Amino acid sequence: MLDGNNESFSTPRRRQYISELLKERKSLSVEELRVMFKVSSMTIRRDLLKLEAEGRLHRTHGGAEQVRTKEYEPSYHVRIKESQGEKEAIAKKACELVKEGDVIIVDVGSTLLSFVHSLSQMNQITVLTNWIPNVLELAKNPKIRTVLLGGTLRNAELSLIGGMTRDLLGSFNADKAFIGIGGLSSDRGITDFNMDEVEVKKAMIETAKEIIVLADHTKIERVAPIGVCALGAVSKLIVDDGIDEKLLNLLRSQGMNVIIAKTQEQTH
Amino acid sequence: MLDGNNESFSTPRRRQYISELLKERKSLSVEELRVMFKVSSMTIRRDLLKLEAEGRLHRTHGGAEQVRTKEYEPSYHVRIKESQGEKEAIAKKACELVKEGDVIIVDVGSTLLSFVHSLSQMNQITVLTNWIPNVLELAKNPKIRTVLLGGTLRNAELSLIGGMTRDLLGSFNADKAFIGIGGLSSDRGITDFNMDEVEVKKAMIETAKEIIVLADHTKIERVAPIGVCALGAVSKLIVDDGIDEKLLNLLRSQGMNVIIAKTQEQTH
DNA sequence: GTGCAGTTGTTCTAATTTGTTCGATTTATA
DNA sequence: TATAAATCGAACAAATTAGAACAACTGCAC
Incomplete structure (x- = not known):
């Protein structure tokens, strides 16, 4: 996903990225994120702590998972209602x-x-x-x-x-x-x-x-x-x-x- | 980007340029900009401060990133506010x-x-x-x-x-x-x-x-x-x-x- | 020339972020 | 349940970055 690229993420961007990742994946592990962003697990844990406080994810042992609410967020109105x-x-x-x-x-x-x-x-x-x-x-x-x-x-x-x-x-x-x-x-x-x-x-x-x-x-x-x-x-x-x-x-x-x-x- | 040219930028032009650069790049670091424009990091920080006050970017630790009206919305942003x-x-x-x-x-x-x-x-x-x-x-x-x-x-x-x-x-x-x-x-x-x-x-x-x-x-x-x-x-x-x-x-x-x-x- | 306003660079201190260590807690497995 | 392994989180240390204060410089008007 972040494969070849060595780009470093600013703190808010890394947190944003984690939050985005959780829209696609049901859960993410601390270890996985640590490797992905090349930072310490403590840093990841602090990210997750912050994101949980903002209600953007739910922490678990070893990682985090999607928060239940699940609102869809289109900026324009398309009929998504049914089915x-x-x-x-x-x-x-x-x-x-x-x-x-x-x-x-x-x-x-x-x-x-x-x-x-x-x-x-x-x-x-x-x-x-x-x-x-x-x-x-x-x-x-x-x-x-x-x-x-x-x-x-x-x-x-x-x-x-x-x-x-x-x-x-x-x-x-x-x-x-x-x-x-x-x-x-x-x-x-x-x-x-x-x-x-x-x-x-x-x-x-x-x-x-x-x-x-x-x-x-x-x-x-x-x-x-x-x-x-x-x-x-x-x-x-x-x-x-x-x-x-x-x-x-x-x-x-x-x-x-x-x-x-x-x-x-x-x-x- | 500013490759060969050694021309120095006037203050408003440098700020305009930073703002334009952020349309191409998701984020920019103070260090990067300091080297690019050959000025001190304090100057860059002051630029970013000004641009943030105008709503043209969002500051982060170590740099700045594109403004986002909503979290996961596209990053384009029409600056209607000013003038x-x-x-x-x-x-x-x-x-x-x-x-x-x-x-x-x-x-x-x-x-x-x-x-x-x-x-x-x-x-x-x-x-x-x-x-x-x-x-x-x-x-x-x-x-x-x-x-x-x-x-x-x-x-x-x-x-x-x-x-x-x-x-x-x-x-x-x-x-x-x-x-x-x-x-x-x-x-x-x-x-x-x-x-x-x-x-x-x-x-x-x-x-x-x-x-x-x-x-x-x-x-x-x-x-x-x-x-x-x-x-x-x-x-x-x-x-x-x-x-x-x-x-x-x-x-x-x-x-x-x-x-x-x-x-x-x-x-x- | 003098005075003024704006910009820049420097220095120093404060704040933020990150990593490490280590004991506490939770989870997995026999 | 007992035990081992993994994970967590508090505390401290190190590095980076921010910001205030001051001095120097510029361009401009008088």
Whole structure:
């Protein structure tokens, strides 16, 4: 994580970093942090003491763990309300498909925002997107190269659309495209709601070698007004474990590579 | 960074430079700055003290780091606090130059954000920009067509830079470009701080028929490290009424079309 | 010239941070 | 439960950094 770099952290920055790390990891050990920051364990203990006093973590013997409250902290308002657990589980699974050095395309949507948030541990990847909320999230991570595809602003969604966005996609070679959808059905394929967004989605699908669709189970066997592509174009579908058994079997029988994201995490 | 050049910095310029450096680096140490500017650590500490009082950085033991409004928010920070009156006056004047139907380019910077905000009454105009804060402001106004120029994200500023941004500009024909600057001097012309931003500014200047520079009076007869263009390329300069009389006359004698934005309203 | 305001460097002391030592406490294991 | 191992935290020491005070210097107005 801090691998090769010898950069030294100022005290507040080190504490901030510990706090950030605990957003990704459930727990951290003093020993681990001592090695990571190259300081004495006493220093780490003092950091944890301070952070606990600020309510930012909970100390344990040998380390610290996440504090229970768990508020989500978006600076802008995106509808995260419903089924956030599912979205996070899907996002985590999607992360596992990303390798160092990848160039990936990320679509518009709250599930994709969760995905982008989960990318925070990744190094050396390039993310192409046409959605400003994704970019604001990615801006927190200096190790990720972010490219925003230009275009005409769609005010209500803060997405960029139109011919320019579509054409720009053509000039890239992406490894994977992570796509959000309005609906997926075995006979009508992938569908969505907005004509302009669909234009861009189609270009994304043409540009990337591998197409990965992120969808919560409510999208399965639902049809939205605008067609995006056939199921055959999709390389992988990641869906939460709320999906109906029969629908799952139906999709798999049609050759769809379905990955189930478990919403229940087990501590040990 | 300051490599070959042995030129010594005036106090305000050194402070400005420190502030700019913090947009690129997360943190800076007093020792580092002491060596860079060849002054005593006490001087650096006094600089940091001043800059912290202005809200432009956050001091730590041994140095300073970027200001963060919220803990884990992106580090970019628009300094609206200081000299907001001047900025608004300049923005108002700039608005008077915009006609219905215009296609305008708007640069990066807090003065430009004020300008974009003042555009709210305008109809039927198209705004091209490479700065996300501008876009977030414009998104509130459905009557304005906003085009965000794509490119590589500059995390600290939320601006888009690089070859893609530059090339995209080439495909437009804009009526006017509204440009922010780091400094303007009669012998060194327009200058700024960041190489990548300057690349884009140059492309903006080439694309637009008319170049309008927005600058508060502190920028006049100041020189920043990177050259942008000669004064001859500038069609109009809008500056607040804090400008020194002599400097104003000097600029006008050189043929610059200077527009003064009055900060004081009615007095009777 | 004198006086003034602002900036800078130096010196010295205070405050902060970190590391080490060592006895006390907790956890793991037989 | 008893015992060993790991971890904790208090106290002290060492290093670094901060900040106050003073003197020197600059540029500018009179």
